[in-house]
Amino acid sequence: MAQLTCQNLTLKYDGKPIVEDLNFTIHAGDYLCIVGENGSGKSTLMKTLLGLHREYNGVMETGDGLKANEIGYLPQQTIVQKDFPASVKEIVLSGCQGRCGWRPFYTKEEKQLAMKNMERMGILALENRCYRELSGGQMQRVLLARALCATQKLLLLDEPVSGLDPKVTAEMYQLIQRLNREDKITIVMVSHDIAAAVRYASHILHIGEWVFFGTKQEYINSSVYRGFNKTEGSNNLAEKTEEQAAGRKDVRE
Amino acid sequence: MSEMITIIVGYLQYPFVRYALIVGVLIALCSSLLGVTLVLKRFSFIGDGLSHVAFGAIAIASVLNLSNEMIFVLPATVFCAILLLRTGKNTKIQGDAAIAMISVGALAVGYLLMHLFSTSSNLSGDVCSTLFGSTSILTLTQGEVWLCTILSVIVAGMFLLFYHKIFAVTFDEDFAKASGTNAGAYNLLIAVIIAVIIVLAMNLVGSLLISALVIFPALSAMRVFQSFRSVTICSAILSVCCALIGMLVSIVAGTPVGSTIVAVDIVAFLVFCLVGNIKYHVTFRG
Numbered sequence A: 001m002a003q004l005t006c007q008n009l010t011l012k013y014d015g016k017p018i019v020e021d022l023n024f025t026i027h028a029g030d031y032l033c034i035v036g037e038n039g040s041g042k043s044t045l046m047k048t049l050l051g052l053h054r055e056y057n058g059v060m061e062t063g064d065g066l067k068a069n070e071i072g073y074l075p076q077q078t079i080v081q082k083d084f085p086a087s088v089k090e091i092v093l094s095g096c097q098g099r100c101g102w103r104p105f106y107t108k109e110e111k112q113l114a115m116k117n118m119e120r121m122g123i124l125a126l127e128n129r130c131y132r133e134l135s136g137g138q139m140q141r142v143l144l145a146r147a148l149c150a151t152q153k154l155l156l157l158d159e160p161v162s163g164l165d166p167k168v169t170a171e172m173y174q175l176i177q178r179l180n181r182e183d184k185i186t187i188v189m190v191s192h193d194i195a196a197a198v199r200y201a202s203h204i205l206h207i208g209e210w211v212f213f214g215t216k217q218e219y220i221n222s223s224v225y226r227g228f229n230k231t232e233g234s235n236n237l238a239e240k241t242e243e244q245a246a247g248r249k250d251v252r253e
Numbered sequence B: 001m002s003e004m005i006t007i008i009v010g011y012l013q014y015p016f017v018r019y020a021l022i023v024g025v026l027i028a029l030c031s032s033l034l035g036v037t038l039v040l041k042r043f044s045f046i047g048d049g050l051s052h053v054a055f056g057a058i059a060i061a062s063v064l065n066l067s068n069e070m071i072f073v074l075p076a077t078v079f080c081a082i083l084l085l086r087t088g089k090n091t092k093i094q095g096d097a098a099i100a101m102i103s104v105g106a107l108a109v110g111y112l113l114m115h116l117f118s119t120s121s122n123l124s125g126d127v128c129s130t131l132f133g134s135t136s137i138l139t140l141t142q143g144e145v146w147l148c149t150i151l152s153v154i155v156a157g158m159f160l161l162f163y164h165k166i167f168a169v170t171f172d173e174d175f176a177k178a179s180g181t182n183a184g185a186y187n188l189l190i191a192v193i194i195a196v197i198i199v200l201a202m203n204l205v206g207s208l209l210i211s212a213l214v215i216f217p218a219l220s221a222m223r224v225f226q227s228f229r230s231v232t233i234c235s236a237i238l239s240v241c242c243a244l245i246g247m248l249v250s251i252v253a254g255t256p257v258g259s260t261i262v263a264v265d266i267v268a269f270l271v272f273c274l275v276g277n278i279k280y281h282v283t284f285r286g
């Protein structure tokens, strides 16, 4: 039984289709990377999977007993206001909110869980620091710890490594891989880093002009992958430099 | 100094002064609680908007000759609060534009109605006291004091019970929704609570100065403190202190209650700015 099945999924904004006819399934333990150009609808797809964006046609089913409050989410950008006074601990703990239902306060187990996830992300020392004073990478870890508090099963990550330096990027990928392998958490990740996607993921969903869904091996052999590589090499300078900055060159060689 | 204390103790003999102090403290406490949330949701001006709505509602109530204005004013304000927080999410009409529309509209219609139908000989005095709060805090009946007390306790209780949920929804609404929190319901709750607070606070500072009561303590606390919990606690304490000092000063010096409280809030804000700056320099330069 699949955790998530999408059939003929068409995503729209104001009646205009953004992505059409997506078909894919996600099984427990999968590591799915969603790739595609800027504006191809990756973030919209994530929001649709989470129920934040409701304008779509087609079938989207959850299975495997997956409940809404068992999904963790790392947004692409949290437009947290500059002046928000919140400590790291408060934010990570708020990841447990979904479990609470109508219960007003956190239990001891939930507080321990928050601690454990902060430790996992290596931010235990920042516990009482103010979120707005952290660096981009530290913020990302805090949000990932929060997402981990929300889930044991499925983690949706929207460009988790954007804005991180190559070293931290590599660490982040490693971390996500550990979560997938050791803790058996299903990962759905949006990424522009095709090399890393091909390296870590088990399945790839490519959206945009071409739509592709399949295992990593199928993707590498497909014309979509070769085509994408070619356009990128020839005329998409912006994307290329971004990839280089993310330290992808060495991987490709 | 001891002279001042004698004067204050002398005033405390009067029940209406005691009522005013009790109600003032409760209102100050409640209005500061949601301040942080409103400032961060970019709804600083919702207090203004809603209080103008309440002003319009009072005008209608007095035209209809309702004996107890609260019965009409409270539901009308709650309704508008819900409306405002809803349109705030709609990207087609920006939150601030919607607030401006409703608040100015209600103010105009309210004044128009009062002008057309008012039986009072001192119309501008009436309007002025609704806008600036003037003396109504000193003329509270025992029934009104009880009503204020009960509503304040309910508001504070709700805030305590839903504190963590309000935090989650304020910090990151999308995440809260995605992880299974019913964000819509809590936004509704925030709207209702803020409407009740506005109607309560109109008695104290009048409808033009409510925003000050709601946002100043929160803004001051945010200068110095770093976590949501400490900011909330600090702004509650600060708000109560400022309201007490403001009321005592106004009783002794005979100044208008509302503006005096707001003036004390401003002073506190400046002090907190200073403390915040010093703290910043100590942590990062020293």
Ligand SMILES: Nc1ncnc2c1ncn2[C@@H]1O[C@H](COP(=O)(O)OP(=O)(O)OP(=O)(O)O)[C@@H](O)[C@H]1O
Binding pocket: A013, A014, A018, A036, A037, A038, A039, A040, A041, A042, A043, A044, A045, A076
């Ligand atoms: N709120 C909105 N209203 C209307 N159209 C929108 C809205 N948000 C996004 N879009 C459109 O939907 C398309 C997909 O946007 P989306 O954010 O999903 O892209 P993306 O694949 O995540 O891009 P990126 O790689 O830059 O993150 C874009 O063409 C965008 O213009």
Ligand SMILES: [Mg+2]
Binding pocket: A042, A043, A044, A076, A158
């Ligand atoms: Mg995106």
